Amino acid sequence: MKLLKATANLSIQRSVDSGTDEQRAAVQSIIADVRKNGNAAVLKYTEKFDGIALSSILATSEEIEEAYTLLEKEQKEIIQRAAANIRAFHEKQRIQSWITTDADGTTLGQKVTPLDSAGLYVPGGTAAYPSSVLMNVIPAQVAGVSKIVITSPPDRTTGKLPPAVLVAANEAGVTEIYKVGGAQAIAALAYGTETIPAVDKITGPGNIYVALAKREVYGDVDIDMIAGPSEIVVLADETAFPKEVAADLLSQAEHDERACAILVTDSMTLAENVKLEVEKQLETLPRKEIAASSIENYGAIYVTDSMDEAVDLVNQLAPEHLELLTEEPMTLLGSIRHAGAIFMGRYSSEPVGDYFAGPNHVLPTNGTARFSSPLSVDDFVKKSSIIYYSEKALRKNAEDIAAFARMEGLEAHARAVESRLK
Amino acid sequence: MKLLKATANLSIQRSVDSGTDEQRAAVQSIIADVRKNGNAAVLKYTEKFDGIALSSILATSEEIEEAYTLLEKEQKEIIQRAAANIRAFHEKQRIQSWITTDADGTTLGQKVTPLDSAGLYVPGGTAAYPSSVLMNVIPAQVAGVSKIVITSPPDRTTGKLPPAVLVAANEAGVTEIYKVGGAQAIAALAYGTETIPAVDKITGPGNIYVALAKREVYGDVDIDMIAGPSEIVVLADETAFPKEVAADLLSQAEHDERACAILVTDSMTLAENVKLEVEKQLETLPRKEIAASSIENYGAIYVTDSMDEAVDLVNQLAPEHLELLTEEPMTLLGSIRHAGAIFMGRYSSEPVGDYFAGPNHVLPTNGTARFSSPLSVDDFVKKSSIIYYSEKALRKNAEDIAAFARMEGLEAHARAVESRLK
Numbered sequence: 076m077k078l079l080k081a082t083a084n085l086s087i088q089r090s091v092d093s094g095t096d097e098q099r100a101a102v103q104s105i106i107a108d109v110r111k112n113g114n115a116a117v118l119k120y121t122e123k124f125d126g127i128a129l130s131s132i133l134a135t136s137e138e139i140e141e142a143y144t145l146l147e148k149e150q151k152e153i154i155q156r157a158a159a160n161i162r163a164f165h166e167k168q169r170i171q172s173w174i175t176t177d178a179d180g181t182t183l184g185q186k187v188t189p190l191d192s193a194g195l196y197v198p199g200g201t202a203a204y205p206s207s208v209l210m211n212v213i214p215a216q217v218a219g220v221s222k223i224v225i226t227s228p229p230d231r232t233t234g235k236l237p238p239a240v241l242v243a244a245n246e247a248g249v250t251e252i253y254k255v256g257g258a259q260a261i262a263a264l265a266y267g268t269e270t271i272p273a274v275d276k277i278t279g280p281g282n283i284y285v286a287l288a289k290r291e292v293y294g295d296v297d298i299d300m301i302a303g304p305s306e307i308v309v310l311a312d313e314t315a316f317p318k319e320v321a322a323d324l325l326s327q328a329e330h331d332e333r334a335c336a337i338l339v340t341d342s343m344t345l346a347e348n349v350k351l352e353v354e355k356q357l358e359t360l361p362r363k364e365i366a367a368s369s370i371e372n373y374g375a376i377y378v379t380d381s382m383d384e385a386v387d388l389v390n391q392l393a394p395e396h397l398e399l400l401t402e403e404p405m406t407l408l409g410s411i412r413h414a415g416a417i418f419m420g421r422y423s424s425e426p427v428g429d430y431f432a433g434p435n436h437v438l439p440t441n442g443t444a445r446f447s448s449p450l451s452v453d454d455f456v457k458k459s460s461i462i463y464y465s466e467k468a469l470r471k472n473a474e475d476i477a478a479f480a481r482m483e484g485l486e487a488h489a490r491a492v493e494s495r496l497k
Numbered sequence: 498m499k500l501l502k503a504t505a506n507l508s509i510q511r512s513v514d515s516g517t518d519e520q521r522a523a524v525q526s527i528i529a530d531v532r533k534n535g536n537a538a539v540l541k542y543t544e545k546f547d548g549i550a551l552s553s554i555l556a557t558s559e560e561i562e563e564a565y566t567l568l569e570k571e572q573k574e575i576i577q578r579a580a581a582n583i584r585a586f587h588e589k590q591r592i593q594s595w596i597t598t599d600a601d602g603t604t605l606g607q608k609v610t611p612l613d614s615a616g617l618y619v620p621g622g623t624a625a626y627p628s629s630v631l632m633n634v635i636p637a638q639v640a641g642v643s644k645i646v647i648t649s650p651p652d653r654t655t656g657k658l659p660p661a662v663l664v665a666a667n668e669a670g671v672t673e674i675y676k677v678g679g680a681q682a683i684a685a686l687a688y689g690t691e692t693i694p695a696v697d698k699i700t701g702p703g704n705i706y707v708a709l710a711k712r713e714v715y716g717d718v719d720i721d722m723i724a725g726p727s728e729i730v731v732l733a734d735e736t737a738f739p740k741e742v743a744a745d746l747l748s749q750a751e752h753d754e755r756a757c758a759i760l761v762t763d764s765m766t767l768a769e770n771v772k773l774e775v776e777k778q779l780e781t782l783p784r785k786e787i788a789a790s791s792i793e794n795y796g797a798i799y800v801t802d803s804m805d806e807a808v809d810l811v812n813q814l815a816p817e818h819l820e821l822l823t824e825e826p827m828t829l830l831g832s833i834r835h836a837g838a839i840f841m842g843r844y845s846s847e848p849v850g851d852y853f854a855g856p857n858h859v860l861p862t863n864g865t866a867r868f869s870s871p872l873s874v875d876d877f878v879k880k881s882s883i884i885y886y887s888e889k890a891l892r893k894n895a896e897d898i899a900a901f902a903r904m905e906g907l908e909a910h911a912r913a914v915e916s917r918l919k
Contacts, residue, residue, distance in 0.1 A: 093716075150904055153897050164605055167597060175589060182841075183586055183855055188834050190868050202906045239904055275868040290716065294515075294723045297868035301716045322913040329909040361908045408883070412610050416882040419604075422891040422917055423884050426910040430901040431894060433605055434882035446612050446697040446719035448880040458870040460838040460856035461830070462845050469844040472853060475575050479852040482572055482661055484624040486783045487751040488848040491744040495844055 076350050076370050081339075081377035081388060094287045102258045102287040109262035114269050120259040126231040132270060134236055134252040142241035154243050157431050158209050164433030165217045168452035180465025185458050189219035190297075192272065193455060194264035195249075196279035199228035199256050203237030206430045210437050210450065211279050212247040218455030223249050224272060226264060228256020257281075261288035265296045278450060280437065299450055303441035304333035304373075307425060308394035308414075310385055310407070311349075313342040315400040316421065320345070321352035323398060323424055328369035329362040335373040337392065339385045346376045386410045393444040396425050413444045469495060498772050498792050503761075503799035503810060516709045524680045524709040531684035536691050542681040548653040554692060556658055556674040564663035576665050579853050580631050586855030587639045590874035602887025607880050611641035612719075614694065615877060616686035617671075618701035621650035621678055625659030628852045632859050632872065633701050634669040640877030645671050646694060648686060650678020679703075683710035687718045700872060702859065721872055725863035726755035728795075729847060730816035730836075732807055732829070733771075735764040737822040738843065742767070743774035745820060745846055750791035751784040757795040759814065761807045768798045808832045815866040818847050835866045891917055 093099070108116040114132070122128045143151065174184030195211035197204055208225065215223050225244050227236055236254055244252050253271055255263060261281075267273030277289060278299035289298045307327035309320055324336035340346055353370060360366055379385040386407060389397060393413035401407060404419040411417060415438030416428055429436050439447035464472075473492050480488035515521070530538040536554070544550045565573070596606030617633035619626055630647065637645050647666055649658055658676055666674050675693055677685060683703075689695030699711060700721035711720045729749035731742055746758035762768055775792060782788055801807040808829060811819060815835035823829060826841040833839060837860030838850055851858050861869035886894075895914050902910035 150900070153901050153904070156897060157901060164597075167595065168607070170592075173589065175586075181854070185590070185856075185873075186830070186833075186839070191834070204905060206901065206905065293715070294712065294865070297865075319913075319916050322909070322916040326907070326909040326913040329907060356909075356912075360912075362906075366909065404885075408608070411608075411881070412613070413879075414881045416884060417608070419883065419885040422886045422888050424891075424913045424917060426898055426902055426907075426914050427886050427891065427894075428882065428884045429910060430905075431898045432603070432884050432886065434607075434884055438882075439879075443716070443719075444879065444881070446879055449882050451607075451880065453875070457835075457861075457866070457868055458873070459833070459836045459866070460850065460860075460871050461841065462838060462850045462854050462856055463826075463841040464845045464849050464854065466844050469846075469849065472849075475578060476848055476853045478571070479575050479579060479628065480848055482575070483626060483628065483852075484784075485748070485751060485848075487744070487748040487778075487788065488851060490778075490782075491741075491748040491846045492848050494741050494744040495846060 076353050076374045076376060078346055078350055078376045078378065081379055094283055098283060099287055102284055102291055105258040106262040106288060106291055109259050109268065110266045117255055117259050117263055117268055120257065121229065121255060124257050125228050127229055127234045129229065129234050129254060132253050132255050134241060134254055138235055139241050139245050139250070142238035145238040146242050150239065151242055151246070154205055154209070154239070154246055157206070158213065158246055160431060160433040161209050161213045162217065165214045165452050168214070169217065170453065170456065174461060179468040179471060181468040182461070182463040184461040186461055187456050187458055189221070189456050190275045191220070192222035192274040193220045194274035194277045195223065195225045196260060196277060196281050196285060197225055197227035197240055198279070198281050203239045205239040205243035206436060207279060208240055208243035209247055210435050212244065212249050214435065214450060214452045215455045216248065218452045220455050222272065222274070224251040224253065224274065225249055226253040226255045226260040229254035258284045258288035261285060261292060265292035276455065278437065278454065299437065299454055300439060300443065300447055304335065305330045306335035306337070306394055306440060307396040307398065308337045308339060308389055308392050309398045309400055310389050311338060311340045311342070311345055311400040312382065312402060313345055314402045315345055317345060317348035317352045319421060319424070320349045320400060321356050324349070324353055324370070324374065325356055325360065325366050326426055327396070328366040328374065329360060332365050332368040333373065334369045336370060337374065338376040339379065339388050340376070341379050341382050341385050343378050346378045350376060389414070393442045395438045395440045395444065398423070398425060415439045415444045415449055498775050498796045498798060500768055500772055500798045500800065503801055516705055520705060521709055524706055524713055527680040528684040528710060528713055531681055531690065532688045539677055539681050539685055539690055542679065543651065543677060546679050547650050549651055549656045551651065551656050551676060554675045554677050556663060556676055560657055561663050561667050561672070564660035567660040568664050572661065573664055573668070576627055576631070576661070576668055579628070580635065580668055582853060582855040583631050583635045584639065587636045587874050590636070591639065592875065592878065596883060601890040601893060603890040604883070604885040606883040608883055609878050609880055611643070611878050612697045613642070614644035614696040615642045616696035616699045617645065617647045618682060618699060618703050618707060619647055619649035619662055620701070620703050625661045627661040627665035628858060629701060630662055630665035631669055632857050634666065634671050636857065636872060636874045637877045638670065640874045642877050644694065644696070646673040646675065646696065647671055648675045648677045648682040651676035680706045680710035683707060683714060687714035698877065700859065700876065721859065721876055722861060722865065722869055726757060727752045728757035728759070728816055728862060729818040729820065730759045730761060730811055730814050731820045731822055732811050733760060733762045733767055733822040734804065734824060735767055736824045737767055739767060739770035739774045741843055741846070742771045742822060743778050746771070746775060746792070746796065747778055747782065747788055748848055749818070750788040750796065751782060754787050754790040755795065756791045758792060759796065760798040761801065761810050762798070763801050763804050763807050765800050768800045772798060811836070815864045817860045817862045817866065820845070820847060837861045837866045837871055
């Protein structure tokens with residue numbers, strides 16, 4: 076793990092992964108094909124990329140029932156308890172419509188309405204992600220979205236979805252689950268097929284093809300964000316425990332070879348001890364190779380001259396996950412301007428929030444916490460302005476409005492207002 | 498103007514304007530050039546596309562002072578009154594950080610922080626848009642964005658910006674104004690040049706090159722939306738006045754040949770009278786040619802069998818602007834699921850909201866009101882989750898959290914939690 080003396084002036088270059096020209100062209104061609112040929116194209120790409128020929132893409136009720144028999148009772152109950160925590164947190168995010176009125180009879184306001192439909196992408200690959208199901212479904216439900224569908228790539232051998240994913244979806248109340256992954260899933264959700272409905276918004280992380288497809292359909296439908304690899308920054312002082320810091324860095328590194336784990340500290344002693352601990356703990360990890368590659372290529376320990384400089388550096392990094400492992404994390408909270416989720420103190424290790432505490436784990440990656448937020452109920456509602464002018468209010472303001480219109484050279488606007496007062 | 502019998506099952510095909518391959522390639526090449534060559538590239542494209550060789554792109558304080566002498570005093574005051582209304586409305590949109598606590602010592606919350614910087618694009622062309630300045634700047638200011646810059650294309654002959662734009666910017670408190678338009682402006686705002694700072698979010702409408710450039714840089718910075726041509730839907734019953742309906746349709750049509758003006762009504766009598774009035778009023782409009790082309794190609798009157806069917810059709814259209822010119826507009830408000838702004842009753846003609854009433858005029862176009870909202874203070878803040886677990890809270894939940902991690906195959910996540918409790 077690299078150990079570097081750093082200042083807050085460290086120049087951090089980052090750019091969203093736009094894929095290669097070949098990848099972009101491939102994704103555009105898949106989308107065009109799915110738009111034109113619907114299910115036939117979806118099945119073709121599922122066979123090509125997921126290596127399995129399916130006759131039907133909808134997960135059947137038998138498959139959902141079978142999933143329950145394959146999961147331990149205890150696992151089902153943990154999913155239920157996590158879902159309850161996630162639901163309780165997201166209930167706090169509901170926003171209300173409001174209006175204001177004045178004595179002239181002017182009423183202005185903002186009406187909040189749920190989206191009609193949402194499509195949630197749950198990544199597949201080597202692992203199962205029941206937590207992703209809960210983190211995407213629950214905010215959409217709390218928002219009041221009436222049609223929620225899930226897509227996730229099928230297993231290469233069985234053609235089914237992981238039992239934990241099916242159980243999480245069913246426990247959350249979603250039964251429309253399609254065994255489709257990749258760019259073909261995004262295309263199907265954006266434009267619809269004979270089976271899969273076109274939805275208004277697509278959320279959830281995926282690989283580079285999923286990310287490129289989301290970028291491509293953005294505008295025709297909404298998307299949550301273009302997700303990059305996961306990352307953690309631990310901001311620690313000399314009071315932090317090297318074993319715990321190292322364990323947290325590794326919990327991020329095991330996700331993905333491109334995951335990024337960074338320690339920022341004003342203590343050279345801590346820095347050196349964490350470096351040793353990371354190397355030691357790596358040895359016994361089941362996903363050792365992935366974690367080692369991540370630490371090697373994207374891991375770093377930055378040692379600053381002061382805590383102020385460390386905080387500045389954190390704000391520059393704008394991390395997806397930020398842990399404050401300092402003696403008094405609350406005193407730093409006000410200085411943190413950019414972070415997806417902020418974990419405070421030694422008992423708030425990142426996995427506490429990944430699954431269980433309640434806040435969403437779909438977070439802005441790659442420095443986009445500068446301008447993006449965790450997935451939330453807000454992502455599944457939209458607002459309409461309400462404008463009511465009485466005759467009195469219009470008479471009072473018509474001259475101003477017409478003059479403003481004419482200042483912009485828009486005579487028909489001025490006349491529309493004046494037509495009411497003749 | 499087309500007059501059609503319609504049902505709510507009318508199939509409405511829409512798709513975002515993705516430009517031609519040539520346009521996309523041109524925009525990509527401009528962005529790459531500006532990223533590499535900074536101001537030199539910006540000046541080159543300004544000369545090429547805006548037809549003027551500038552020595553400096555920053556609007557000088559002399560230019561701003563001169564703008565005040567070119568504007569009538571009354572015009573300046575109207576801009577000030579509009580700004581006050583817009584500010585008052587957007588102040589209501591502020592959201593607060595919040596936390597929840599429980600007896601185990603679990604504290605969860607959501608911290609709201611303004612973006613550091615925003616770049617606001619004000620379109621140019623044949624008209625000046627001081628209202629666009631106010632509608633973009635004010636929500637960013639209310640949100641607390643500390644660095645706000647404006648870009649807008651310079652006049653082809655003088656190399657300056659319209660006086661009304663400069664005055665509106667200055668009245669709103671923004672003095673960093675760059676005389677740059679098109680894709681080169683978006684590239685400069687996204688990646689910075691020697692003069693123009695890289696910002697976190699770019700908002701504001703523009704032509705197809707601006708829209709394509711925003712799509713291209715999205716992800717590296719945030720954008721508000723990809724705007725299409727403006728549109729209005731008037732939902733009216735037999736009580737509406739044909740002259741007023743026609744005037745409102747034409748106020749939309751005069752914007753742009755691609756603007757779209759639609760009447761939906763259950764009254765054939767109204768439909769026929771509006772059609773006649775549109776033709777009559779068109780004759781005397783200064784922007785007659787633009788409005789006539791818009792009405793010819795994108796205008797329509799849909800007559801439905803019932804008001805319920807009319808409301809369904811409106812929800813399918815998901816219009817940017819919706820006027821409810823019915824006897825009791827309030828009774829319909831709850832049925833309107835998708836609209837950018839809803840204007841209620843005959844004294845709330847659309848121009849009331851375009852400039853003056855207070856709600857934002859940057860609205861979702863082209864059916865994207867299905868999933869998008871008016872530009873608001875929310876666009877200029879982002880949220881961070883806060884997670885604090887006490888030792889007691891972690892002891893209570895660690896087993897669940899570790900088991901969930903292992904269910905997803907992530908052993909290092911489980912160990913990170915367990916490392917605290919040894």
